[in-house]
Amino acid sequence: MSTIESEADTTSLSSSTEQATQGRGIGFWIVRYLPAEIAGTAAMILAGLGVTFWTDNPAIIALAALIGEIIGFYVVLILVIYFEQSRVVGGHRRAFARTMVLLIAEFGAAELLDTLLIRPAALLLGVWLVKDPVWGLLAGKVVADVIFYAIAAGAFTITDKTGLRDRRVQEGVA
DSSP: OOHHHHHHHHHHHHHHHHHHHHTTSHHHHHHHHHHHHHHHHHHHHHHHHHGGGTOOOHHHHHHHHHHHHHHHHHHHHHHHHHHHHHTTSSSHHHHHHHHHHHHHHHHHHHHHHIIIIIHHHHHHHHHHHSSSHHHHHHHHHHHHHHHHHHHHHHHHHHHHHTTSSOHHHHTTOO
């Protein structure tokens, strides 16, 4: 192989690598997660404030907010991933099954840590330290989200690089 051919191969490889990483820039993450974050945050605030009519106990407010956020976040995310997968595979059942597998692969570890430890503690501390429940919930959410997304982004990258997200890559069609 000549030097020119070697340089051309390197250039095309680096060009295709750049194209792949550009598709995963900040815009990709915003489009993918912002709608779920908005829905989760709205549900968190509504649930957290909703229980303040009955109690001012920070633990109960944080628990209600946690449940509301999980429901709001995952309802939207299920739709996002389902529509992504419906373009990859044929049939609604297969797209839904792949959606569930990808949700577990992408969020399973992060969600376990987040739901059982990090987010309840962060929300509770936020509500306890900041007297206004809305600001306390938002402060706790931000702290928990940073940790959650650090774990989830790594899992997304693994599912993407292994071809789990795109059946055509797994089958060698891409």
